[in-house]
Amino acid sequence: MALLQISEPGQSAAPHQHKLAVGIDLGTTNSLVATVRSGLSSVLIDDDGHALLPSVVRYLPDGDIDVGYSAQAAQSQDPANTIISAKRFMGRGLKDIDVSLQPYHFVDNNNEMLQIETRAGIKSPIEVSAEILKALKNRAEKSLGGELVGAVITVPAYFDDAQRQATKDAARLAGLNVLRLLNEPTAAAVAYGLDNAAEGTYVIYDLGGGTFDISVLKLSKGVFEVLATNGDSALGGDDFDRRIFCWILEQSKCKPVNAQDTRLLLTKAREAKEWLTDHASAQITSILSTGEVVNVSLSTKQFNELTQTLVAKTLAPTKKALRDASLDIEDIKGVVLVGGATRMPQIRLAVADFFKQSPLTNLDPDKIVALGAAIQANTLAGNKSGADLLLLDVIPLSLGLETMGGLVEKIIPRNATLPIARAQEFTTFKDGQTAMSIHVLQGERELVSDCRSLARFELRGIPPMVAGAARIRVTFTVDADGLLSVSAREIASNVEANIVVKPSYGLSEEQILAMLKSGFSAAEADKQARALAEAKVDAESLLEAIKNALQQDGHLLSLNEIKTIREKIDALQANIHAGAGDANSNAIIRATEALNAATENFAARRMDASVSRALAGKNLENLNL
Amino acid sequence: MPSTNYFELFKLPQTFSLDVAILESNYRKIQSESHPDRFVTASPAEKLASMQTATTANEAYQTLKSPGLRAAYLLSLQGVTAIDEKNNQMPADFLMQQMEWREAIEDAENASDVSTLENLLEEIGIAGKSLQESLKNQFQHNHLSEATDSTRKLIFMDKVRADILKSIEKLD
Incomplete structure (x- = not known):
């Protein structure tokens, strides 16, 4: 079946062909992938039209791995095997994180990176993140129609060396060539700066699901120079959800709840938070697994009071960054808001109040990081881009x-x-x-x-x-x-x-190699299983066709010929029905080929016969030749 | 790798007073050409060379941008080591001044008095500016021993400023 010859990816590329490169925003809550097409940076959507991929990975009972919306929907039914916000665990030990409210079975690793016990075995946050990256890689390759040359993956500016290394390892496990790890606020500055032809000193205020970054940048003729950065790699929108969650428990006088109900109420808390962006109060109702009914109303005023210390926690790093850059508030030309959590009105007010100017919100705070990363990926991959882009970034921690x-x-x-x-x-x-x-x-x-x-x-x-x-x-x-x-x-x-x-x-290098190897052997096993299934399907359809042909046109063959064909049929059937352990796609393919060969003459004779049948009783004029 | 003269690197005259705008634009020009981002798909050897050039440019830029470090670098080009752990002689009046500053920082920190710390920062900033004026003259007339004194003072003042910033950060 050599009719369609498809060349190896990358090998047929013309010398100056556009190289496929993407920017990936690997977020705590949501992840995105974007690319530059026809000079424009755009976010790639999935088959259902979603731009966001919830950063949720669920290990299913049948061994499959579910990533995204469907995994997110199952989180309160199966909390222990549904990992959310894995980014918070990257490069972290058990003692670094608040394990309360976490439904997972953590494995303490003697001060090494924590791990989580799931039904699919013990998983490190790196492996969980790699699943998210794989899903985005597949989306991109499907949507762009080719293999990626590489990706720029964004990380919080305030990520330390261990967190950055963990992110790079996750990309490696996902089979991605990392062109660069790019700081999220810097990526946002690129997208904003190029979109608005901005020049001058700007502040990027980036409050994501689980991390907070503040960066001060000088933008000048395509050069993005980071003057200072600061932040908190364990502060984000998630923390606002938790404040509401605790308030719900307090208000409804619930007993400490189980893992399922915790996830349920945290989801309700998140929905209430989002609702309060445009409404004065949110009604939170839920029935817990114990039968207890939760029904409380949260006003904007109450929400602001509950979370004012969190808002204040973002301002201390902001002051530090300005001081490190030797700048005053008057020197700042604009403040760009990044991250879904900056939709909260109390954040916008606090930022406006601090900087004495309204923040800039004309780019979607969820997408701006991925868009900027895509622009950088396009430049790094060597595709000609209009702007002569140069990013000068800094180390966040001494x-x-x-x-x-x-x-x-x-x-x-x-x-x-x-x-x-x-x-x-x-x-x-x-x-x-x-x-x-x-x-x-x-x-x-x-x-x-x-x-x-x-x-x-x-x-x-x-x-x-x-x-x-x-x-x-x-x-x-x-x-x-x-x-x-x-x-x-x-x-x-x-x-x-x-x-x-x-x-x-x-x-360690050995651990990564071991993971790559086990990933590879799993992939290899999958490939073999698929090949076997395909070989069986092919063989069975051939058997079916030959049995029908023998019934119809058996008279065209000699007894001897029929005997040979029957032997080949038996051999093929024996191969198909071999025990699970012995089943071998190659053996089936060989037997199929043997049967094909044995029936070649038969097929030719049937063709002649059918042509004669079709032509019988017709003259040339009636033939549609 | 032969050591690069930072002034030559940025095409600047080897003087204490320099045009910061030229320094910045030439620094950016060098980075535009040599930054590792330009060599992501290049050979390992080219990557290494880019890394070295970009690193040197960063180091040189930081050195020349800071007046204290620039002065110390100018002296080092003339064979004078301004900051030496064995020889940090300071005029007595400057030592007194330093002690006063340190005491003031400590008192303000204990009293959680950020505004006093900010005033101190400004005061030292002004003192630093006048030292820079003296340095211009001292380098112009090649008065190296005076310049060495001024350079030491300037670098010590930078350290005091850094300590004040650390204190303010603690109180925030």
Whole structure:
């Protein structure tokens, strides 16, 4: 069946063909994928016309994985196997998160990244996020009709190294080539800035489902220079839902509720929050699994009071960012609102009040990040774009090393423009010392215990010398993705020291390879199952056709010929009905081919006979040739 | 890699007073050409070269943009180490001034008095501006030992400013 020859993806591409690249906003609550087509950035929709993909992954009883709306709809029936807001767990240990209200069976991993026990086995947040990315990748490849060259994936600007690395690992598991990790507010600035030909100093206020970022950028002739960024990687719209949830329980004097009811009421809380954007009060009604009835009314005023501390929590990082950029409120030309949570009127009021100007809301706060990421992806992939776009971003949190007494010495300060490299020299403490351990931390605080541990390095192979004679230069490099790498060299002897990296959070290279491999073998098993099913279908339709043909035109064959065909039919049937373990698509295909070959003459004779039959009794004029 | 002269990199005269607008525009020009974003699909060798150039440009830009660091860099080009852990001699009156500032910061922090801290920040800012004026002259006339004194003072003042900002942040 070599009639349709379809070339390998990518190989047939003409030299200057448009390369397929997308921008992906991997959000806490919703995710999106966008691309640039005919010079315009647009969000890609699914078959049902949805632009948003709820960031919800459900592991189904039959082994399938459901992502998006259908998974979201099932969340209160099956909370333990339906993972929402996995982004909050990326690069985090169990001690970093508030496990109350979480219906999952967490697996404590001794200070490593937490995991969740599901019916499909133990899953890390990276694997959950990879499912969301796969769904978006499929949507994009279907919609664009080809394989993607790569993707720009956005992350909160305030994500630390572990969270960024986890995001990149998730993309790798999803089979995506990451062109760049891009900070969400920077992506939003690109979309806004290009759309409005904006020049000057702008603030991006980005309150998403689970993260808050504030970035101050200078926009000038296609250059987007981040002056300062700040935020809270554990503050978002989800927290407003929780405030309402607690209020509901308090008002209706409910007992502590089970996981299903928690999800149910959190969903009701979210709906009430959204309703209050355009209405003065929201009625919240629900019947719990215990039969208790919840029926309360929440006014805008009450909602504002419940959440005013959350709103205030966004203003402290805002002040810090302005101070780091050495700017006053009067210097800010505009404030762009990003993230669904900025639809809340109390947020808009607080921002307007703080900056003494109305925020800019002319781009959809849900889509602006994905649109900006798509523009950057298009540029990075090498497609010619009208604007000569350049993004100069910064590292959000300082990088430092543990020194004597549990203190942190800063090596790279926050808000330094990327890429950046800094070297630090160390020496040995004892005579003949050949190894030393170095602890890398990220954060602004002075004590090791208050900062995030990124990695511990062991430098080995230092030539033995007297104490203090060795000079080991350790270089820290942070690339344009905001990711750290370390190299070390003993200067006197020019010996490159071995570095053993043990990421404090996140996955080791071996773990990733193991996941890729298991993903691959699962895919391989799926492929084999599909091939077997297809081979059986083909074989059965051939058998059916031949049986019919024998019944109709058996007289065209000799007894011997019939016998041969019968043998081939039996062989094929034996192969089809082989036990589950022995079933082999190749054997079926071979038997099918053998039967096909044995019936070739028969088919030819039948063709002749049918032509003669059709022609019988007709003259040439009546023939439609 | 031979060490790059930061002034040459940005096509600027090797002086203390510099045109910040030219510095900015030339920095952006270099980044437009060398930033890793321009080499996402390039070979590993090109990627590495881009990373090195972009990193150097960032370092050079930050150094020249800050008056204290710029002065120290100018001195280093003349073989003078302004900031040396073994030799940080300061005139007695400046040491007194520094101690006064530090005490004022501590008092204001204990009293949670942000406005005093902000006033201090401004006061030091003004003192820094006048030091920069002196530095222009000192470098112009090649008075290196005076320039070294001024540079040390300026860098110490930057540290005090950073401490004040940290205190304000704590109180926020």
